[in-house]
Amino acid sequence: RKEVEQDPGPFNVPEGATVAFNCTYSNSASQSFFWYRQDCRKEPKLLMSVYSSGNEDGRFTAQLNRASQYISLLIRDSKLSDSATYLCVVNIHKFYFGSGTKLNVKP
């Protein structure tokens, strides 16, 4: 079983839509959680860390559910520039990456 699982998508949404991604992790001892964004053939870049209390950064909201072992990312008012692959990352003494969820925002 993979440490981190994500729906690969693609999620095709119109501009302005709200879209949510979930990611599940298998190890309850996981200590820290992140969402990274990766543009085509570029390096992953940190989008946001995910805290137990949930956190928000502009149009992006991340939440952690330890009981059910999943983290989520909500993007409101989608922009064309949000089109990318979103990687869920979990740290349990090393970094484990999900395979990514592809988002296409259409005009």
Next chain:
Amino acid sequence: EAQVTQNPRYLITVTGKKLTVTCSQNMNHEYMSWYRQDPGLGLRQIYYSMNVEVTDKGDVPEGYKVSRKEKRNFPLILESPSPNQTSLYFCASSLSVLGPEQFFGPGTRLTVL
């Protein structure tokens, strides 16, 4: 500027010809790591290093070597490249194995003919 650099960015080579991909970070990070990324398989860790002279295998170490003689540098060595090592390679670093986050180099696209 805080960054992770990799060289070369693109490389086409032939089977069996030894090559080295360099990685350097200027953030005084202890933890460094190499990943390969292939379509449908996501990022897979090749080797990692917790600190100078401390390296260990990741999930897919076969066919690769690394060294960590200095804190800032973590080269990836392919002694005898094969076509199944054609991939996109990323070097990454973080303050420690616990994070708080990893910074990635720009990637090296390797083709082995």
